[in-house]
Amino acid sequence: MKTQKTWFITGASRGFGLDITAAVLASGDKVIATVRSQPEQLAASFNNHPDLYVVTLDVTNEAQAKTAAEQAISHFGRIDVLVNNAGYGILAGVEEATAEEVRQNYEVNVFGILNTIRAVLPYMRRQGTGHVINISSIGGLAGYAGWGVYGSTKFAIEGLTEALAQELAPLGIYATVVAPGFFRTNFLDKSSLIRTANEITDYAATVGAVREFATQANRQQPGDPKKLAQAFIRLAAAEKPPVHLPLGTDTYQKFYEKAKAYEQEMEAWKAVVTSTDHEDVKATA
Known part of the structure; x- marks a missing residue:
């Protein structure tokens, strides 16, 4: 018989969060779904499902994150799975994005995840069980022109999750970072993607080409978000x-392409890479 779990899912009003x-x-589990506003609309869209509890949460507000976790525990008694889904993209050359645009992307995509982790983990540690799932991106595995700032937030999540998995393992809690490729969601819409007003013509062949690609690829991405939800x-x-x-054939391919290129680069530069040790270290190697 299936043991019913309770999930805490951020950014549940649309995209991956809604499908998950x-x-x-549908699987029979319970959900605490967070939205930035109008929680009653999401609840109504699921016909006020008894296993769904919708709370208001702006992930950049740590006090709200703690309150949302408290509400979840008060309502369902536990949190078994945390899905850090809330986030948004910024399409810009690294030089084009303003300091404030970069800072805000990190506030949501990195510091927001840290806020919910700090809010939920005390309950998981008390239970001695749990699973933290952080959503990264194909842009967190490899750099792409036009996605440098956004990708860097996802690179951060990759590293944070790797360390978190090691820290939580002795406590009976797991951590996983999921890196989706291009999925047919609203990610390339204005609701989820910011395009900077500052466009430098020198980057027309690189960032400019990506802007055109993003427009053409919108709603044509290969990944099926409902299949992602099942994953x-x-x-x-x-x-x-x-x-x-990693989720998606494109992410799978990119992972192995990067691994191969990295290996080739290391071998080509091995003499330089290994030339920097102290002599006493080299003598015992």
Whole structure:
């Protein structure tokens, strides 16, 4: 018999968050779904499902994150799975993005995740069980022109999750970072993607080409978000979940392309790489 779990999903009003929420409810589990505003609308869209509890949360507000976690525990008694989904993209050359645009992207995509982690982990540690799932991106595995700032937030999440997995393992809690490729969601819409007003003509062949591609690729991406949601169900049910889970054939291919290129580069520069040790270290190597 299936043991009913309670999920805490951020950014549940649309995109991945909405599809994961629907899949979790269909699987028989409970969901605390967070939205920035109008929680009653999301609840109504699921016909006020008894296993769904919607709370208001701006992930950049740490006090709100703690309150949302408290509300979740008060309502359902526990949190078994935390899905850090809330976030948005910024399409710009690294030089083009303003300091404030960069800072705000980090506030949501990195510091927001840290806020919810700090809010939820005390309850998971008390239970002695739990699973933290952070959503990264194909842009967190490899750099792309036009996605440098956004990708850097996802690179941060990759590193944070790797360390978190090691820290939580002795406590009976898992951590996984999921890196989706290009999925057919609203990510390339204005609701989820910021395009900077500052466009430098010298980057027309690189960043400019990516801007054109993003416009053409919108709603044509290869990934199916409903299948992604099912992958999350399987991930949360795994006895030994992975630390890294790339999703999408494009992400799978990019991972191996980068690994191969990195290996070739290291071999080409091996003499320089290994030339920097102290002589007493080299003598014992």
